[in-house]
Amino acid sequence: MSVITLTTDFGNRGYMVASIKGAILKEFENACLVDITHEVEPFNIAEAAFLIRNVYKDFPDGTVHIIGVDSLPNKVTKLLAAKIDGHYFIAADNGILSLILAEQRPENMVEITLGRFHEFSNFPTRDIFVPVACHLLRGGKLEVIGNYTETYKELNTIRPVVHGDDNIMGNVIHIDNYGNVVTNIQKKLFEEKRRGRNFVIQVRHLPFEKILDRYADAVKDFDNEVDSHGEKMVLFNSAGYLEVAVYKGNPNSFGGASSLLGLSVGDVISVEFS
Numbered sequence: 495m496s497v498i499t500l501t502t503d504f505g506n507r508g509y510m511v512a513s514i515k516g517a518i519l520k521e522f523e524n525a526c527l528v529d530i531t532h533e534v535e536p537f538n539i540a541e542a543a544f545l546i547r548n549v550y551k552d553f554p555d556g557t558v559h560i561i562g563v564d565s566l567p568n569k570v571t572k573l574l575a576a577k578i579d580g581h582y583f584i585a586a587d588n589g590i591l592s593l594i595l596a597e598q599r600p601e602n603m604v605e606i607t608l609g610r611f612h613e614f615s616n617f618p619t620r621d622i623f624v625p626v627a628c629h630l631l632r633g634g635k636l637e638v639i640g641n642y643t644e645t646y647k648e649l650n651t652i653r654p655v656v657h658g659d660d661n662i663m664g665n666v667i668h669i670d671n672y673g674n675v676v677t678n679i680q681k682k683l684f685e686e687k688r689r690g691r692n693f694v695i696q697v698r699h700l701p702f703e704k705i706l707d708r709y710a711d712a713v714k715d716f717d718n719e720v721d722s723h724g725e726k727m728v729l730f731n732s733a734g735y736l737e738v739a740v741y742k743g744n745p746n747s748f749g750g751a752s753s754l755l756g757l758s759v760g761d762v763i764s765v766e767f768s
Contacts, residue, residue, distance in 0.1 A: 496631045497526045497553055497644045499611050501542055502562035502619065503534040514562070514591045522628040528553070537564045540652075541759075543593030544668050544676075546583075548733040550594075555580035557628045562619035564588045573618065575626050575636055576603035576644060577666050580713070584623045589649035604640030630714065652760075655680050662687060662765040664736065666757055673743045673750015679736040691767045698755050699767050702728045705736075712741040725750060726755070738763070 499517060504510040511532050518525050528551060534542045542563040550559060558581075565586040567573050572587045578600050585591055591600070606626060615621040626639050636642075654664040654677075664679035695702040705728050706712060712725040725741040738757070743750035751757065 495526055495554060496522065496524060497528060497556060497557040498627050498631065499528045499550075499553065499559045500532070501530040501534065501546055501559065501563075503531045503536045503542070504531050504532050504562060504619075505539065510617070510620075513617075514560070514624060517620050517624045518628065521624065522631055525628070525631060530559075534563050539563055539590040539649075539666060540593060543590050547594050547596070550581055551579070553581070556582070557611065558582040558584065558630050560619065560623045560627055561585035561590060562623065563590065565619050565623070566616070567618060569720060571647075573606040573622060574631070574643070575605060575606055576600040576646075577636065582627075584626050586618075587619065587647050589647045591646050592648040593651055594764075600646075602636050603643055603646065604636045606640040610640040635700045652678055653763050655682060656683075656687065659687065660767045664765070666759050666761045666762045666763065669750075669752045670757065671745075673740065673745040673752040673754075674731075674756070675738040675751045675763075677736045677738070677763045679763065681730045681734045681736070682733070684730075684736065687717055687765075688767055693768070694766045695736070696764045696766065697728070698757070700726065700755065702726075705729055709741060710738060711735075724754075726751065736763070 500514060515527055518527060530545060542561060546559060550683040567586060574587050574591060575584045576591060578595060578598060583591060606622060608626060629703055630637055652665050652667065654662050656662055662679055666675050667678045668676040712721050712727045714723040723742045727739050729737055731737045738751045740751045740754060
């Protein structure tokens with residue numbers, strides 16, 4: 495299967511996403527196109543990296559991931575194609591690859607020189623990334639489309655701060671479509687520090703002393719399930735990150751965890767063990 499994923503901040507109202515897909519299909523008609531999202535906050539490479547990092551392993555090896563977030567090249571920002579963990583990633587050298595990689599290093603990486611006639615393109619995701627992606631889907635080598643490089647812009651991820659044995663200070667790193675708030679506190683770190691002790695997770699003015707296993711665990715009586723709509727909870731999501739959620743929250747009606755608790759990306763969530 496020849497899979498290309500698309501992650502952009504273009505939104506779904508304009509022509510740009512359709513233009514990218516049309517260009518791919520014109521060049522590689524059997525490509526399987528998968529939208530990860532086109533609703534990344536404009537130029538927010540940290541959000542894009544979080545989403546891609548937590549989904550790319552669900553795709554088969556050899557998948558090509560096109561990242562159209564803050565992708566315009568300039569005198570200091572080159573365009574890269576990299577093989578990482580059996581997958582190919584095409585992106586601007588704006589730091590996003592370092593956020594996706596975490597502790598890994600690229601297996602192979604090139605600075606893209608293919609399509610230099612598009613050097614001043616205002617649409618590199620289509621004009622440059624698409625030909626590169628189709629080349630890779632055909633089994634082409636990275637060396638054909640660019641010059642080998644080991645260097646790429648590195649950014650530091652926002653990591654939880656651990657104070658001694660009794661405190662973790664984390665941050666909100668993502669707010670999903672339901673208004674659920676995802677933190678950078680992972681289950682592995684939480685359990686390492688907890689060691690069977692009691693805990694309090696402080697979210698603004700609201701303390702939580704219990705972590706649920708599933709969203710549905712917030713329902714007290716399934717015969718009157720609607721009475722539990724809006725119940726606040728914390729749990730570890732499917733990617734293993736501590737999440738503050740509201741049962742069947744809806745940002746467009748009564749609200750989600752983000753709006754109800756006044757939380758935004760970057761806000762602090764603390765854990766105290768005792």
